[in-house]
Amino acid sequence: MLLLLIGCETDQGLFVYTDDMAVTDTSAPASPEDTSQPDDTPPPDDTQDTDDEQVAPPRAPRAGELVISELMVNPVGVSDETGEWVELYSAASVELDLSGLRLGDDGVDDAEVALIDPIVSPGELIVLCASASSNGGVSCQGTYLYQSFGGGFALSNSEDEVVVIAADGTVVDAIQYSEGFSVAGQSLGVAPGCLDASANDTASCWCAQSGALSSGDVGNPGSWNDGC
Helix, strand or coil: CCCCCEEEEECCEEEEECCCCCEEECCCCCCCCCCCCCCCCCCCCCCCCCHHHCCCCCECCCCCCEEEEEEECCCCCCCHHHHCEEEEEECCCCCEECCCCEEECCCCCEEECEECCCEECCCCEEEEECCCCCCCCCCCCEECCECCCCCCECCCCCCEEEEEECCCCCEEEEEEECCCCCECCECEEECHHHCCCCHHHCHHHEEECCCECCCCCECCCCCCCCCC
């Protein structure tokens, strides 16, 4: 096949004509494809939860994660049977499940606590009472059977022990007090700087509290204690 090439120069460049009249512009390369068009793809959603962000469920307390923080040993405005109570502070960094929690001593006392809500948050104070009513105006988060000769729990006015026991048998906290510790009509509380399962073993960390109760007794159940 004979291909006839004829070229001519114009002010638009050099054009080459073939015998079949096809036209090719050799003045410049073809423009590249424009890739600057906006991307309509939506950005990823950073607010979506992932499995790694799931919060661990509440667990049973370990040793030292509950601190005995206040005791009403010898109420006067109401009877011991209805007016005794134990306050606990959660020193844990996670939510705790107190299901099956027990109060005991080194002798015969051992009573399971009936809790309104067994889940306790970090830094929370809970009050466990011998009675939920006729107790001198105390708001209780749990109750236990008051009984001083075994099968329950009671606080001696002279000397005694308080042992907090988890459902699996772990001793979470324990204290011992001696003759002269209790004050008639006043609770004994741990100073804020001693809210620790070791520091609350020290007698100087405990002192009588000053909050007024409706029975005429004095204490700070469910509130931060006075300094000592």
